Amino acid sequence: VLRKERLGDDKVSVTATAIKAERAVIVDDIISTGSTIAEAASLxxxxxxxxxxAACAHAILAEGAEARMLHAGVSEVIASDTIPNPFAKVTAARALAEGIRRALSGA
Structure with a gap:
């Protein structure tokens, strides 16, 4: 398990408990600069x-984000298609449609 602590607007600290795995998936809501993912991947x-x-709902991917993550050892990025990006492998359409259906039906 990794723990993330925000140290300011653009700085984070990532710490880990005992890691005994060959493969790991880092899940975040948004990947923008890729710094958090890179720090976690390096660790x-x-x-x-x-x-x-690395997996995320929204891949904003600011300039240099992809290179930063790959350099840190990320082998694959999986993102939704909520923002056009080269890693969009999951569609959010069904979840959005269900949310709209529920809102319109008052559920």
Whole structure:
């Protein structure tokens, strides 16, 4: 388990408990600069994790984000299609449609 602590608007600290896995998935709501993912991936890789996958709902991907994550050891990024991006592998259409249906039906 990784714990993230925000140290300011653009700085985070990532710490880990005992890591005993060969593969890990980092889940975040938004990937913008990729810094949090990169820091977490570096920590996981230095702890012996051989494959790190990053997953997010919204991939904003500011300039340099992809390179930052790949350089830190992320082997794959999985994102939704809520924002056009090269990693969009999951569609949000069904979840959005269900939310709209519920809102219109008063559920």
């Amino acid at each position: 996981l890789r230095s702890s012996g994790v051989s494959k790190v996958i």
